[in-house]
Amino acid sequence: MFGIARSSGRVRACRAALALAAVTVLTGCAALGSTSSDTSSSGSGLEKPTLKVSILPTTDLAPFWLAQDSGYFKDEGLTVDSVVAASGQASLAKSISGEADIAFSTYPPFFTARSSGAADMQLVADATSVNAKSNAIVTVPNSPVKTIFDLADKKIAITAKNTASDLLTRSVMQDHGVDYSKVKWVLIPLPNIAAALQQGQADAAYLPEPYITQAAKTVGAIPVIDINSGATQDFPLTGYGATRKWVRENPKTLSAFQRAMQRATHEATNDRSKVEPLLVRFAKIDEDTAKLLTLPGYGSTLDSRRLQRVPDLLLQLGVIPSPIDVNSMIGPQAGR
Template sequence: MLRHAMSTSRGYRRRAALGLALTALVTVTGCSALGGSDSSSSSGGGGLEKPKIKVTAMPTIDMAPFHLAVKNGYFKEQGLEVEVVDVPSGQASLTKLIAGEVDIAYGSYTPFFLAKSKGAADIKFVADASSAAPKSTLVVAMPNSQVKSVKDLAGKRIAITGENTICDTLTKSVMKDNMVDSSGVKWVPMPFPQIAASLQRGDVDAGFLTEPYITAAAKQVGAVPVVDTATGATADFPTAGYGSLAKFTDGNPKTVAAFQKAMQKATKEAADRSKIEPLMVEFAKIDQDTAALTTLLTFQSALDARRLQRVPDLLKDQGTITARIDVNTMIAPQASIS
């Protein structure tokens, strides 16, 4: 972990090397939209090995419980001070984690498993974040598009945030479930906010979207659903979580437990939708009407190895990783909330 500022020359060389390595390994961006740069304060360490930690944050709905924990002082209750480090993508989040610039990284599960499979890092999952709920992850198209159903996706141009992300992973899976060949698909990477306009211009035939972009695209350009990717083999599929390095989780078990307890409390509170909508308005910069119509992901906190095993198993089935990964070896001990 990087606790103090590194020297300029050494720091730049190290970050540059790690950035290049990870860029070659995986291109990943997060899903949904939310964000923030708040931090919580602590009145004391409470016996924690490391009472001040850095956690990456991305503009994702999945992080709503985390922001609740910050805003409501749940980390502070555990004697933990959290500095939020905003990152633009899962790749950037993972890069900072491996570089030792943060202690815990948020991201979709795909880049964590890719890093593990390539031997880039000894990843340990600290907490779950979300899974795909019905109609929260869709492939959409314009009403006048030739793409009317999942059967029409073969050989088409499909907008995603990046290859080997949760976006194409879910899309390939639902195509396979419907006996549609995905090998000829042209995956077109772009940020979620650009997909609606790209559909309207005809630059792509379809696009993978999560909320609130699904609702926003419907309002802005009239985009309509083609297929719900949270169905079949990927129904209730784990989408994102919080990872760290084994040396941090092994050396700071009380700190990890404090983070987990705060997240468990906030995740339970996130079941109240009225707690989430103001965060979307504040951080995702969408209007209240769009926030009210948004379909939320299913928020999770405690990690379930059997459920999470679905992710690397699907990645192996799709050829994204070559060898089976046992999730049990990647889960840090889980604290129980009293």
């Protein structure tokens, strides 16, 4: 009997130990789940949970606005504020000066800054590529410009020199054998270009959406040629960059930004209905324009083979004096 009692006692003790272990495991799992949630919502572990991003008010920003509006940045523990810049170069300058952490721009300024030694920039996320009718050289009915062959010595409105606006214009002209050496480049902010065309300050202009559709409605602007042709078909257009120093010091913050942008870009690409209301709210365009305009090709992950087209074009047009290997400028990518 005593032996049986001792055996029963050992069984009860074993069962008690197993029960205690199970409670401990469950409690530990709950604690781990709580910690994970707190980290996501509070930004714990991120080097810089509050980011400032310099942007341009174009349709290229739809995934960025979606990430803000849908709480995808917040899900990653980030608070993201934006500051509007007048051009890609101005946006880049804000990143270089420290006024912004990450800069949105057309791609050329990132490479010209690297080539000139003005800044050691790294590309951290893709944004858009040229789509059919998403970027064009346009004019108005009373302009002397009727075809691309009339552009040789005319006044062409752009946002800034050595950005996508003049470089893609020059490339398209070169494809058609048109001399761009005597073009008079007129620097005008995007929102003012349509009025400048109407008033004769420029004979033609490079415009992205939504400004193409807006200019057509307000001043009767008509396309001279679609940028999505020849050497610039499907051309990498815009992306996000930061200084190499910032990228090195903020790896977790950068990964959080990239994950949120990847999520938002996937949704923007597959569901236009999520994009249009954001363009009305943030790009300040009317609902009819949002429905009519052509969206660019959205992307988030950087592809070095595709992006190499940008510095190669800059070299061909004499904007940079020597080749640049894109791989040397691509920062770490979340999920890779």
